[in-house]
Amino acid sequence: MTRLSRRFAVSLCFCAVLLASSRLKTTANADDIAERAKKLHFSSIVLDTHDDTTQRFFEKGGFNLADRHTDGHIDIPRMREGGMNAIFFSIWIDGKIMGPQAVEKALDQIDAVHENVKKNSKDMVFCRTAEEVREAHKQGKIAALMGVEGGHMIGNDIHVLRVFGDLGVRYMTLSHFYNTEWSDSSTDKPAHNGLTDFGKDVVREMNRQGIMVDISHVSDKTFYDALEISKAPLIASHSSCRALCNHPRDMSDDMIKALAAKGGVIQINYERSFIDQAYKDASDKLSGGVVAALEKITKECAGDETCVSQKQKELQAQMEASGALPRVSWERIIDHIDHAVKLVGADHVGLGSDFDGATMPDGMEDCSKLPKITEALMRKGYKDDDIRKILGGNLLRVMEQNEKVSRELQAQ
Amino acid sequence: MLRTILTAGLCLSACVFLAAAMIADDISASAKKLHFSAIVVDTHDDTTQRFLDGKFDIAVRNSTGGIDIPRMREGGLGALFFSIWIPSKITGTDAVNRALTQINAVREQVHTHPKDLVLATTADEVRAARKRGKIAALIGVEGGHMINSDLGVLRNFASLDARYMTLTHSGNCEWADASTDKPVHNGLTDFGKEVVREMNRLGMMVDISHVSDKTFYDVLEVSKAPLIASHSSCRALCNTPRNMTDRMMKALAAKGGVIQINYHVGFLSQEFRNAEKAHPEWEKAIAVEVQKTCGENEACQLLEGDRITRQYVAEGKLPRVGWTAIIDHIDHAVKVAGIDHVGLGSDFDGANMPYGMEDASMLPKITEALLRKGYSEDDVKKILGENTLRLMANVERIGRELNSSPRK
Numbered sequence: 009m010t011r012l013s014r015r016f017a018v019s020l021c022f023c024a025v026l027l028a029s030s031r032l033k034t035t036a037n038a039d040d041i042a043e044r045a046k047k048l049h050f051s052s053i054v055l056d057t058h059d060d061t062t063q064r065f066f067e068k069g070g071f072n073l074a075d076r077h078t079d080g081h082i083d084i085p086r087m088r089e090g091g092m093n094a095i096f097f098s099i100w101i102d103g104k105i106m107g108p109q110a111v112e113k114a115l116d117q118i119d120a121v122h123e124n125v126k127k128n129s130k131d132m133v134f135c136r137t138a139e140e141v142r143e144a145h146k147q148g149k150i151a152a153l154m155g156v157e158g159g160h161m162i163g164n165d166i167h168v169l170r171v172f173g174d175l176g177v178r179y180m181t182l183s184h185f186y187n188t189e190w191s192d193s194s195t196d197k198p199a200h201n202g203l204t205d206f207g208k209d210v211v212r213e214m215n216r217q218g219i220m221v222d223i224s225h226v227s228d229k230t231f232y233d234a235l236e237i238s239k240a241p242l243i244a245s246h247s248s249c250r251a252l253c254n255h256p257r258d259m260s261d262d263m264i265k266a267l268a269a270k271g272g273v274i275q276i277n278y279e280r281s282f283i284d285q286a287y288k289d290a291s292d293k294l295s296g297g298v299v300a301a302l303e304k305i306t307k308e309c310a311g312d313e314t315c316v317s318q319k320q321k322e323l324q325a326q327m328e329a330s331g332a333l334p335r336v337s338w339e340r341i342i343d344h345i346d347h348a349v350k351l352v353g354a355d356h357v358g359l360g361s362d363f364d365g366a367t368m369p370d371g372m373e374d375c376s377k378l379p380k381i382t383e384a385l386m387r388k389g390y391k392d393d394d395i396r397k398i399l400g401g402n403l404l405r406v407m408e409q410n411e412k413v414s415r416e417l418q419a420q
Numbered sequence: 421m422l423r424t425i426l427t428a429g430l431c432l433s434a435c436v437f438l439a440a441a442m443i444a445d446d447i448s449a450s451a452k453k454l455h456f457s458a459i460v461v462d463t464h465d466d467t468t469q470r471f472l473d474g475k476f477d478i479a480v481r482n483s484t485g486g487i488d489i490p491r492m493r494e495g496g497l498g499a500l501f502f503s504i505w506i507p508s509k510i511t512g513t514d515a516v517n518r519a520l521t522q523i524n525a526v527r528e529q530v531h532t533h534p535k536d537l538v539l540a541t542t543a544d545e546v547r548a549a550r551k552r553g554k555i556a557a558l559i560g561v562e563g564g565h566m567i568n569s570d571l572g573v574l575r576n577f578a579s580l581d582a583r584y585m586t587l588t589h590s591g592n593c594e595w596a597d598a599s600t601d602k603p604v605h606n607g608l609t610d611f612g613k614e615v616v617r618e619m620n621r622l623g624m625m626v627d628i629s630h631v632s633d634k635t636f637y638d639v640l641e642v643s644k645a646p647l648i649a650s651h652s653s654c655r656a657l658c659n660t661p662r663n664m665t666d667r668m669m670k671a672l673a674a675k676g677g678v679i680q681i682n683y684h685v686g687f688l689s690q691e692f693r694n695a696e697k698a699h700p701e702w703e704k705a706i707a708v709e710v711q712k713t714c715g716e717n718e719a720c721q722l723l724e725g726d727r728i729t730r731q732y733v734a735e736g737k738l739p740r741v742g743w744t745a746i747i748d749h750i751d752h753a754v755k756v757a758g759i760d761h762v763g764l765g766s767d768f769d770g771a772n773m774p775y776g777m778e779d780a781s782m783l784p785k786i787t788e789a790l791l792r793k794g795y796s797e798d799d800v801k802k803i804l805g806e807n808t809l810r811l812m813a814n815v816e817r818i819g820r821e822l823n824s825s826p827r828k
Contacts, residue, residue: 107513107517108512108513108514108516108517109513111513111516111517111520112513112516112517112568112570112573115516115520115570115572115573115576116570116572116573118572118576119572119573119575119576120572122575122579123575163517165517165520165521167520167521167524167525168517168520168521168524170524170527170528171520171523171524171580174524174527174579174580175576175579175580418531
């Protein structure tokens with residue numbers, strides 16, 4: 009199909025949607041909404057900014073993205089089923105590993121993402137820009153992107169940060185669970201009062217490279233420091249609302265407002281203990297607090313990510329077996345989206361599931377369930393355009409702005 | 421036929437020995453025209469080390485070292501491989517990290533000078549750079565120790581545009597023996613063979629400079645793509661393990677490879693090498709002096725080593741080696757391996773240059789000398805760069821073919 013005829017076909021479709029929606033206004037019922045939501049969802053760019061699927065590429069016996077799995081949350085068949093067509097694969101290693109060792113482990117994961125995307129080139133294409141994501145969508149392919157989850161992986165070396173950019177990394181979370189040598193984490197004792205001078209240099213260099221600055225995981229002070237320094241809007245790649253669930257990993261209303269005021273976006277995390285207060289309280293009681301529990305696991309596993317993932321799963325299974333954890337419904341995700349939208353408007357909220365890295369609420373067992381989000385927002389009376397923004401449009405806007413700032417800074 | 425002409429040429433240059441001295445200032449119009457219309461490719465320059473100390477400006481004419489933009493322009497150097505090098509004693513994750521730092525330093529330098537330099541990853545990109553009047557900058561990794569036995573790291577190097585990797589530096593790596601170390605692997609280990617296969621798949625040239633003879637033959641057997649010796653000369657003329665024997669060169673050429681002649685005096689001149697070997701204490705003394713001046717600054721070490729060596733020459737301790745020794749090695753390699761299998765791999769900024777080839781601005785002398793020897797214009801072009809570009813294009817094509825076949 010030529011570009012012109014494709015555009016014509018797209019506009020035809022669009023007209024059909026418009027026609028359908030105007031008719032629905034008069035005769036709206038549950039089934040109509042379901043149908044409309046489906047159409048909207050499957051014609052949108054549905055972009056998830058945080059998936060820990062990368063760790064699965066290192067599983068013994070291998071992990072084939074192309075196969076449908078009964079475990080985990082992400083694979084190509086389920087992404088297709090859930091209309092998820094853009095994914096940030098997270099590059100993550102334990103935050104206690106630092107220096108050159110962290111650098112090489114990160115390189116291995118970056119390589120694994122590239123190799124797996126190449127292996128699935130019928131379905132996936134690696135993307136570095138918002139434009140490339142849109143192009144992938146037009147071609148019916150899943151856009152694969154990369155984010156580095158934790159500033160410790162640059163080994164305190166600005167060259168390595170640039171190399172990550174060259175290798176296609178599009179965001180970096182400034183810290184993970186523990187402080188880095190230049191930024192405080194939200195789940196560690198503050199050591200730097202936010203960002204150090206080098207940390208500020210890191211943020212400036214990320215702006216220059218067009219790598220989005222991700223403030224999920226960082227302490228509140230680090231967030232405000234990054235907000236002040238950054239010339240480009242920030243993202244919270246996988247954080248929810250502290251007003252609804254008081255977890256240090258979530259953002260306070262003030263933070264969300266400040267983020268939005270500078271054009272940023274909060275990508276709602278689906279992890280049960282970040283979205284449901286009762287669950288978090290019960291979980292803390294059982295585990296002795298998430299910080300202490302994770303610290304213990306980190307110590308036991310001594311730098312082996314597979315071990316950490318396994319032990320976390322075991323701990324989770326133990327807690328579930330105790331029967332003391334309340335059920336959490338997927339609708340809490342909608343509550344968090346809605347809270348953030350009410351606070352700062354529909355331009356500053358998106359999706360950052362934490363699939364394959366978190367425990368999912370009932371009804372959002374994997375990415376095949378994503379159309380439910382579109383339908384729920386529609387039922388809440390959200391406009392189609394706003395829903396598209398939340399599904400992916402907002403993040404692409406922020407990406408474009410980061411690209412623009414990068415071009416400007418490099419031209420200087 | 422060719423052989424007769426070449427022999428005649430050799431005789432001519434021997435007869436008019438004095439003419440060589442003239443060549444320095446006297447490049448004929450025809451040589452100039454040929455040289456500046458050819459794509460001149462140098463496959464080994466250690467200039468990267470100079471980027472790291474922060475004081476070096478590649479955009480201005482420097483009084484030290486061999487490479488900067490003004491002198492490359494003056495010498496008609498159209499493409500160069502910046503070498504990523506760390507000493508082979510640095511291993512493990514440190515080696516990986518430091519290699520990344522250097523790769524980034526090269527890329528940053530190229531981005532900082534967009535009017536003159538452009539990063540190139542393929543033979544076509546080198547030609548395109550030339551058409552736009554820019555110098556093509558390429559990246560080669562000098563030593564397999566920098567991948568820390570991790571194919572993921574190797575693939576990342578390729579993604580970052582490294583176009584060749586020398587399998588070892590002066591010390592053995594964990595999977596390949598070097599020519600200047602005690603053999604421990606009997607050539608290439610099984611993992612080393614995997615590295616070579618993966619390089620083939622990535623379209624990355626396998627560089628056999630620095631490796632032991634056994635490693636070379638192992639690689640030659642395993643590699644599906646022709647090999648490069650990015651900076652080695654001829655052992656028949658100067659007996660050092662870093663150079664290639666006639667038999668090795670023939671085997672390299674039979675599989676389509678190219679030997680890129682190194683200008684280091686210790687690799688060019690048997691007389692120089694003999695003098696060095698007769699006085700190992702000088703080498704030690706030079707090392708001590710270099711260490712005193714430079715500490716761990718590798719850029720400084722390389723340049724200071726060259727400076728002190730020249731002092732020894734001035735004092736009459738070490739023989740003075742003229743640049744025409746480069747021509748002797750080119751000519752020998754052409755006779756042994758054939759005109760399609762020889763190129764230039766200077767080792768500028770990383771070795772002791774012969775008199776009259778102190779920097780890249782002197783390169784037209786090579787063209788002049790080869791023409792005088794009776795080489796045809798096409799033959800000279802091959803040596804200046806076309807052979808290397810052909811090799812690159814072949815390695816790229818094989819990489820594409822291997823990638824399109826189903827993965828194991």
